Amino acid sequence: MPLEIEVEGLRKTFGRREVLKGLSFGLERGGFLSIFGPNGAGKTTTLRVLATLLTPGAGKVCVAGHDVREDAMPVRRTIGLISHNPMLYLDLTAQENLRFYGDMYGVEDRDARIDELLDRLELSHRRYDVVRTYSKGMRQRLAIARAILHRPRVLLLDEPHSGLDPRAVDILDGLLAEIRDEHTFVMVTHNIAKGLEWGSQLMIIENGRIAYEHAAGVDPDAFVAVYREHVQEGSVL
Amino acid sequence: MTGWRQFMAILRKDLIRELRTREMIISMILFVLLAMVIFHYAFGVKEDVDLTYFTGGMLWVTFIFAMLLGLNRSFAQEQDERCLDGLLLCPVDRVTIFFAKTAGNLIFLLIIQVVAVPVFTLFFVHRGYGSDIVLFVVVLLLADVGICALGTLLATISMNTRSRDLLLPIIFLPLIVPLLIAATAATTTIFATGASFGVLGTRLLFLLGFDAVFMVAAYGTYDFAIGE
Numbered sequence: 001m002p003l004e005i006e007v008e009g010l011r012k013t014f015g016r017r018e019v020l021k022g023l024s025f026g027l028e029r030g031g032f033l034s035i036f037g038p039n040g041a042g043k044t045t046t047l048r049v050l051a052t053l054l055t056p057g058a059g060k061v062c063v064a065g066h067d068v069r070e071d072a073m074p075v076r077r078t079i080g081l082i083s084h085n086p087m088l089y090l091d092l093t094a095q096e097n098l099r100f101y102g103d104m105y106g107v108e109d110r111d112a113r114i115d116e117l118l119d120r121l122e123l124s125h126r127r128y129d130v131v132r133t134y135s136k137g138m139r140q141r142l143a144i145a146r147a148i149l150h151r152p153r154v155l156l157l158d159e160p161h162s163g164l165d166p167r168a169v170d171i172l173d174g175l176l177a178e179i180r181d182e183h184t185f186v187m188v189t190h191n192i193a194k195g196l197e198w199g200s201q202l203m204i205i206e207n208g209r210i211a212y213e214h215a216a217g218v219d220p221d222a223f224v225a226v227y228r229e230h231v232q233e234g235s236v237l
Numbered sequence: 238m239t240g241w242r243q244f245m246a247i248l249r250k251d252l253i254r255e256l257r258t259r260e261m262i263i264s265m266i267l268f269v270l271l272a273m274v275i276f277h278y279a280f281g282v283k284e285d286v287d288l289t290y291f292t293g294g295m296l297w298v299t300f301i302f303a304m305l306l307g308l309n310r311s312f313a314q315e316q317d318e319r320c321l322d323g324l325l326l327c328p329v330d331r332v333t334i335f336f337a338k339t340a341g342n343l344i345f346l347l348i349i350q351v352v353a354v355p356v357f358t359l360f361f362v363h364r365g366y367g368s369d370i371v372l373f374v375v376v377l378l379l380a381d382v383g384i385c386a387l388g389t390l391l392a393t394i395s396m397n398t399r400s401r402d403l404l405l406p407i408i409f410l411p412l413i414v415p416l417l418i419a420a421t422a423a424t425t426t427i428f429a430t431g432a433s434f435g436v437l438g439t440r441l442l443f444l445l446g447f448d449a450v451f452m453v454a455a456y457g458t459y460d461f462a463i464g465e
Contacts, residue, residue, distance in 0.1 A: 053322055054465050076328040087323030089314070091254045103246035104327035106239050
């Protein structure tokens with residue numbers, strides 16, 4: 001199986017502070033990498049480098065065979081990012097937001113694809129309402145539609161369950177289950193239960209380095225014990 | 238074709254949002270009208286004082302400060318809900334973002350001028366300049382493009398800084414001075430004595446050059462300016 005994501009000696013510095021200190025890992029096509037770690041460990045920075053929102057300070061990062069520094073445009077066509085920030089224009093309607101992103105990604109069947117996603121995410125009835133009037137859960141569902149509108153091969157998830165009510169969590173998980181086989185995933189999370197449930201590969205980042213790596217199938221209690229060793233703050237189970 | 242579609246998408250999004258909220262337009266129009274009222278009372282206390290030779294300066298200083306208000310707001314919406322990340326995740330040439338944002342700001346500035354120039358003329362210009370209207374529109378357009386190109390570039394640079402409301406005027410105002418001088422001189426000449434393309438040729442060429450310099454500067458640096 002070819003590697004969809006390849007990271008070799010990734011370093012990133014903000015000012016004098018080195019946030020990533022030589023991360024190396026790979027993820028096969030169709031894999032699901034769950035990344036855990038304490039706040040400030042470098043999880044989100046890693047995800048933002050994969051998403052081309054940050055440039056690597058040193059090292060090599062390839063997504064779908066393209067270098068994120070040298071060849072960012074094809075990487076951007078390949079990825080979708082779902083974050084706890086929905087990246088939606090609050091004064092536009094759901095339809096206007098999706099049309100905007102559809103045009104930006106050059107989606108050929110834009111309107112049909114928007115209809116399909118709004119139906120799938122149970123938002124059709126609110127498509128002409130401005131996003132400002134949406135609940136947090138509805139915004140997050142619309143953010144999922146935004147992220148998968150252009151049919152990306154790789155989905156990057158940054159705390160996707162954060163702040164969602166149980167109903168919204170169910171809808172998000174249902175959608176992830178539906179599209180699980182079509183994508184490669186990297187998920188940054190504090191939610192151990194979700195990370196273990198979805199991950200085919202598990203990783204703990206601590207202080208900019210990989211502190212633990214394991215394939216899926218690890219005993220949850222054993223993982224929690226390892227996790228607690230590395231994370232001082234309370235975990236979310 | 239993709240670049241054009243993306244340009245139109247960004248422009249349409251900014252226009253729809255502004256038409257819906259009217260945040261930027263209303264604040265700019267109010268500012269411009271209030272500035273004119275204040276100028277009227279501040280400089281027009283004696284009826285025999287001829288203000289014609291100050292009109293160009295008053296007009297362009299007002300537009301430049303109004304644009305500062307608008308520039309801050311035009312990027313504030315991109316930072317709500319991390320929309321800028323969403324925009325930067327798209328496979329779009331960063332220069333397309335610059336041109337779309339500049340075009341949006343230009344449209345807003347022109348709307349302000351359509352409202353403000355007749356009021357300004359009523360208050361301060363005592364000579365009819367109907368025969369020079371084409372020349373005046375050329376001056377307006379050339380100066381507006383320069384203001385919006387430079388303003389958009391600098392607003393982008395300052396948007397990620399902690400004190401962007403302070404930083405933008407500090408870097409924008411000194412750099413806009415050459416354009417202000419040329420636009421003021423051309424406008425004052427039109428209002429005071431009338432002019433022709435021949436008389437204002439040097440000023441117009443200067444404005445054109447200013448526009449070109451900052452368009453090229455943005456073309457070369459925007460990727461860096463909007464990046465991390």
